[in-house]
Amino acid sequence: MVPSFVHAVTTRDGLVGDYDYAFPFRPNLPFIVKGGYCSPFFGHDNKTPALLALLLDLQHALSMLAGVIAPPIISSGSSGATLEPAQWQYPVSTALIVSGILSSVQIQPFHTPRTG
Structure with a gap:
């Protein structure tokens, strides 16, 4: 574990790799680009x-926060209740806490009985 971490943070191959970082910003329109461009795919055991992992983690965290924070704000505002600014923190913090607890439950590898 330690040698792979040292390799990941000290070498160019471990830090940057050969990923095409321009891919997310380049349109892939089939009627304009001849032959198209296939998006890169990382398998389960690929390094x-x-x-790239840092950028994808940041993207996931920001999209997750928007998806967790928006519903309590929308439902509290559409219910007709006038909440003080200090009261908005309760539904948002409850949603974040429940999301964290359920994410940790979902991550745990439970074995289903009578399955292979």
Whole structure:
């Protein structure tokens, strides 16, 4: 574990890799680009470059926060209840806490009885 971490943070191959970082910003329109461009795919056991993993983690965290914070704000506002600014923190913090607890439950590998 330690040698792979040292390799990931000290070498160019471990930090940046050979991923095409321009891919997410380049349109892939089939009627304009001849032959098209296939998006890169990382399998389960593939090593992801550290910079790419950091960028994808940040993207996931920001999209997750928007998806967790927006519903309590929308439902509290559409219910007709006038909440003080200090009261908005309760439904939002409850949603974040429940999301964290359920994510940790979902991550745990439970074995289903009578399955292979």
